[in-house]
Amino acid sequence: MAADLDETLEFQPRFDAQGLITAVVTDIGDGTLLMVAQMTAEALRLTLATGQAHFWSRSRQALWRKGEKSGEFLSVQEILTDCDQDVLQLKVEPHGRGAACHTGRRTCFYRRVKDGRLEFTGATPLFDPAKIYKR
Amino acid sequence: MAADLDETLEFQPRFDAQGLITAVVTDIGDGTLLMVAQMTAEALRLTLATGQAHFWSRSRQALWRKGEKSGEFLSVQEILTDCDQDVLQLKVEPHGRGAACHTGRRTCFYRRVKDGRLEFTGATPLFDPAKIYKR
Numbered sequence: 001m002a003a004d005l006d007e008t009l010e011f012q013p014r015f016d017a018q019g020l021i022t023a024v025v026t027d028i029g030d031g032t033l034l035m036v037a038q039m040t041a042e043a044l045r046l047t048l049a050t051g052q053a054h055f056w057s058r059s060r061q062a063l064w065r066k067g068e069k070s071g072e073f074l075s076v077q078e079i080l081t082d083c084d085q086d087v088l089q090l091k092v093e094p095h096g097r098g099a100a101c102h103t104g105r106r107t108c109f110y111r112r113v114k115d116g117r118l119e120f121t122g123a124t125p126l127f128d129p130a131k132i133y134k135r
Numbered sequence: 136m137a138a139d140l141d142e143t144l145e146f147q148p149r150f151d152a153q154g155l156i157t158a159v160v161t162d163i164g165d166g167t168l169l170m171v172a173q174m175t176a177e178a179l180r181l182t183l184a185t186g187q188a189h190f191w192s193r194s195r196q197a198l199w200r201k202g203e204k205s206g207e208f209l210s211v212q213e214i215l216t217d218c219d220q221d222v223l224q225l226k227v228e229p230h231g232r233g234a235a236c237h238t239g240r241r242t243c244f245y246r247r248v249k250d251g252r253l254e255f256t257g258a259t260p261l262f263d264p265a266k267i268y269k270r
Contacts, residue, residue: 006238009246009253024159024168031166033159036222048248081253082243083236087171089244101218103141108217109224111144113183118144118216 006083014086015041020056021088025100028077028091034100035108037066039088051076053090070132072096099126102133141218149221150176155191156223160235163212163226169235170243172201174223186211188225205267207231234261237268 005012015021020038027034037055039047043063046054053066053074067073074092081088094100101108104125111118140147150156155173162169172190174182178198181189188201188209202208209227216223229235236243239260246253 009255011248011251011253022157022171024171026166026168031161031168033161033166033168033224036157036159036217079248080244080256081246081248082171083238083245087243089168103218108222109215110218111216113146113214113216116146118146120144121215 005085011081012085013041013044013081013088014084016086020058021086023053023055023088023090025053025074025090025092028093032107033109034074034092034094034106044088047076047090048079053092066100067096070096070099070102070127072099074100097126102129104129104132140220146216147220148176148179148216148223149219151221155193156221158188158190158223158225160188160209160225160227163228167242168244169209169227169229169241179223182211182225183214188227201235202231205231205234205237205262207234209235232261237264239264239267 013021019040023037023039025034038058040056043054043056053076055064055066057064073095075095076090076092078091079088099106104127105123107123110121110123112121148156154175158172158174160169173193175191178189178191188211190199190201192199208230210230211225211227213226214223234241239262240258242258245256245258247256
């Protein structure tokens with residue numbers, strides 16, 4: 001464990017070699033895990049400054065305000081960090097239709113592992129992604 | 136997005152270049168985010184086979200059965216994956232004293248960001264880590 005990171009009150013987020021930190025997004029209402037994304041220092045700064053979740057897209061290599069295309073933005077109510085400060089938790093209030101996932105579902109975690117395969121949990125899409133995102 | 140990973144029922148966990156996948160651990164009782172750790176394919180296999188959470192420690196470069204030293208093991212009730220299958224969610228029932236964090240707290244997320252610094256959320260340690268872990 002790096003020098004007492006687990007008890008300090010200094011906020012020292014530990015970005016990895018690519019300059020990224022993992023952000024775990026939960027619904028402040030009922031605690032549901034909505035999505036997991038990556039943040040750069042700039043994404044974190046913008047999130048703190050605006051109160052809206054910003055992330056870094058590794059596939060697009062671009063800063064990204066969540067909801068900028070879909071309207072499904074996330075209002076950040078609280079940010080926590082873990083014991084070694086290499087993960088952030090964002091407690092959010094979802095906006096738009098309340099579909100954090102790009103598939104149109106409330107959460108990205110809509111499939112469970114069962115006997116070596118996946119099954120849907122029953123979370124149905126709240127919007128049609130084909131109408132929102134241009135491929 | 137890799138070939139329709141977001142709708143398939145094939146379980147194809149995407150391990151990164153280091154052979155790791157991020158596991159987000161939540162309490163099946165009330166959904167609290169407890170910890171975030173890394174898994175290798177072997178850690179995932181052992182978790183599925185035994186029903187107890189196994190992880191990969193990057194600092195120790197070793198496979199690790201959660202609770203093997205502290206007794207704070209995690210009984211895995213459900214595993215979900217996200218839309219692009221690069222994160223797993225483990226819904227667990229905590230055992231021992233119910234302290235998933237090595238600091239003796241219930242959760243690793245016991246500090247919130249406030250005005251550029253951290254403050255404790257009020258989660259107090261359930262055990263004294265100095266008595267459990269030899270450094």
